Amino acid sequence: MTLLRSLALLTLMALFAGCEKSAPNAPNEAKSSDSANDHKGGAAGPIAISTKSGVQMVYVSGGEFMMGNDRGNPDEAPVHKVTLSPFLMDKFEVTHERFAQAQLPDPSHWQDNPQKPVERVRWRDAKRYCNERSFLEGLRPCYNEKTFDWDCDYAANGYRLPTEAEWEFACCAGTQDPADVPGPEKLRQYAWMADNSGEKTHPVGQKKPNGLGICDLLGNVSEWCEDVYSPTYYQEGPAIDPHGPPNPGKDVKRVIRGGSWKSSPDQCRATARQGERTGDTDACFATDFCGFRCVRRVAPEELQQLRQLK
Amino acid sequence: MRAKRSTCLACFGSLNDRGIAHTSPSKLQTWLGCFAVPLLAASLSGNSIQAQTPLRELLHPLPFKIAYESYADNNSDLWVMNADGSLPVNLTQTPAEQEHYPQVSPDGTKICFVSDVGEGRDTVRTLYLMDIDGHNRKKIADHAREPFWSPDGKVIGFLPQEFAKFDVIDFSTKGMSFYALASGKIEPHVNSTNLHHLYNPSWSSNGRWIVATVHAGMGFDHAILLLEAHGNTIINLKIPGCRPCFSPDGKHVAWGSDDHVISAAPIDLEVDQPAVGEWSVRITDEHNKIYHVDWSPDSQFLAFSRGPDSGGDPNKPGTHLAAAEIHGVYAPGWNICVAKVDRAADLHLEQASEADFVVLTTNGLSNKEPAWFRARR
Numbered sequence: 001m002t003l004l005r006s007l008a009l010l011t012l013m014a015l016f017a018g019c020e021k022s023a024p025n026a027p028n029e030a031k032s033s034d035s036a037n038d039h040k041g042g043a044a045g046p047i048a049i050s051t052k053s054g055v056q057m058v059y060v061s062g063g064e065f066m067m068g069n070d071r072g073n074p075d076e077a078p079v080h081k082v083t084l085s086p087f088l089m090d091k092f093e094v095t096h097e098r099f100a101q102a103q104l105p106d107p108s109h110w111q112d113n114p115q116k117p118v119e120r121v122r123w124r125d126a127k128r129y130c131n132e133r134s135f136l137e138g139l140r141p142c143y144n145e146k147t148f149d150w151d152c153d154y155a156a157n158g159y160r161l162p163t164e165a166e167w168e169f170a171c172c173a174g175t176q177d178p179a180d181v182p183g184p185e186k187l188r189q190y191a192w193m194a195d196n197s198g199e200k201t202h203p204v205g206q207k208k209p210n211g212l213g214i215c216d217l218l219g220n221v222s223e224w225c226e227d228v229y230s231p232t233y234y235q236e237g238p239a240i241d242p243h244g245p246p247n248p249g250k251d252v253k254r255v256i257r258g259g260s261w262k263s264s265p266d267q268c269r270a271t272a273r274q275g276e277r278t279g280d281t282d283a284c285f286a287t288d289f290c291g292f293r294c295v296r297r298v299a300p301e302e303l304q305q306l307r308q309l310k
Numbered sequence: 311m312r313a314k315r316s317t318c319l320a321c322f323g324s325l326n327d328r329g330i331a332h333t334s335p336s337k338l339q340t341w342l343g344c345f346a347v348p349l350l351a352a353s354l355s356g357n358s359i360q361a362q363t364p365l366r367e368l369l370h371p372l373p374f375k376i377a378y379e380s381y382a383d384n385n386s387d388l389w390v391m392n393a394d395g396s397l398p399v400n401l402t403q404t405p406a407e408q409e410h411y412p413q414v415s416p417d418g419t420k421i422c423f424v425s426d427v428g429e430g431r432d433t434v435r436t437l438y439l440m441d442i443d444g445h446n447r448k449k450i451a452d453h454a455r456e457p458f459w460s461p462d463g464k465v466i467g468f469l470p471q472e473f474a475k476f477d478v479i480d481f482s483t484k485g486m487s488f489y490a491l492a493s494g495k496i497e498p499h500v501n502s503t504n505l506h507h508l509y510n511p512s513w514s515s516n517g518r519w520i521v522a523t524v525h526a527g528m529g530f531d532h533a534i535l536l537l538e539a540h541g542n543t544i545i546n547l548k549i550p551g552c553r554p555c556f557s558p559d560g561k562h563v564a565w566g567s568d569d570h571v572i573s574a575a576p577i578d579l580e581v582d583q584p585a586v587g588e589w590s591v592r593i594t595d596e597h598n599k600i601y602h603v604d605w606s607p608d609s610q611f612l613a614f615s616r617g618p619d620s621g622g623d624p625n626k627p628g629t630h631l632a633a634a635e636i637h638g639v640y641a642p643g644w645n646i647c648v649a650k651v652d653r654a655a656d657l658h659l660e661q662a663s664e665a666d667f668v669v670l671t672t673n674g675l676s677n678k679e680p681a682w683f684r685a686r687r
Contacts, residue, residue, distance in 0.1 A: 103472075103473035105477050105482035106526060145631075146624045147624055281632075281633045283479070283552075284532055286532070
């Protein structure tokens, strides 16, 4: 039994190695256009801001990193170099309180605490929230609601879902903390998952943040990304700011990232990928582990303004 | 009668893997033998004579009509047709407004509905009342949806929208209100503050109960609830699915068991704790969605909408992107259908005979939300 447990632990450690496998170009050594302290949480620490509507966000400097995991599932390979523009990412998953602030009907299963993350959210519901928050803050919405997929204008300064490259970078980057390659015991300090969640969601921010100061990326609820899911995308995707493959038009799945309250530890990995039906034609979408958080592009001069506001 | 029902309930089977109550043919026969339910009993006498009569011919002489919504020429309007699908008439013809969700008064003289003006999040959904011929249109409430009539036709219940900002999803409601036709006053349901995310209500013929679906509200994940019309009692009917509708004779409830199944089952609404019995009718379409079930005034037929899965069309003015069955979402290929349910039946639409099932509209122009009524001569 002990031998089995040891083998299982070794397997897990191999899987978790996704974030450190590419040491020369690892996310936590990402090349950035900003100073090291600005993105790595050095002397100045992670850069956190509060938006006009009171949402806490964290600056992610972008830069070059090695995406994927050759020792994970087949769809996580090959490890490949990706370069990202800087962006802001929500410190927490979108909560019931934020959803109500945007005047959107909340479809979630667990609504007993306003600080719990929303779930059972369709992909388009998540995008709707992004646009509503953009309107609330006087930003230009990213999503064109008069197109089938609510096409994303990546040049707009409003909120949107992260690309899976942005999500993975934020999950791995900016920290030397072993939490990004945790064993199960360590993982419990950072993530609500099957063996510690009690089969339910929890208020956001109760677990340790990652090195960038972002919470719950690896657990609580899995998070919608913008990209169409393709298991072979890493073999063909662009190296700069990848947005995912085009919509195949039929049986499309979108990427969700991060584990959830019902995930096993091996699913709570920075490089683990999953495709999920969007639920957009399902009036009673019941995927109760699906939530999201927002990102938005940020120019260096705007970041300075936002820091002063803080 | 009540004791007899209790005996019969004992022979009911269990829920199958789709969550639908299941019974064997022999049990069904036993059960049919036990009940003196007119809906079922009527059938077994005259059915052999009528079995081969095409349903359209059977419907032709009936004094019933069906109101429904349809989207043509970039506009949703309310239409009325005869029970056999003949003589469709556009009641609204308002290019700047999108009318939906017709609900006809029990006496067949008035029609209540919602009208959408504007686009996207700025849409304003307003509740209206008008004569059955389309005249004397009168506004009842803004930001309101899903009206339903009291059995005496004196009150219209409706669900206030959860937020002023529009969302097409059907459960975006908070509370319940009653509009009194005589006084024009609107009063909240006595338990209104505790009602959240209800949709598709239907009022029982004895006036005592309102049945509705709840989604992510009131502590329920998703359920069909029985609400006391003038009290605080709430009963989970524990039937999977949505959009329930009471039969006018007060003896049955029909609902969508899932996207592809409509069920009907007996319910005794005179007791304090009503429960739904074994299904007596099940209508299945494996390829199309079937929704919006509504009983004919004589409780012998079910009308419903039927069409392919889709998510709307962003190029259609005044429409939204969501599941096709939701009103306000353009649903290409959807038509109004009628099935005969005067006897226990397990009807598979793709193999159904024309004696049991008929498609009334054929243009596929997002025909949804049928509402039967007795035509005035």
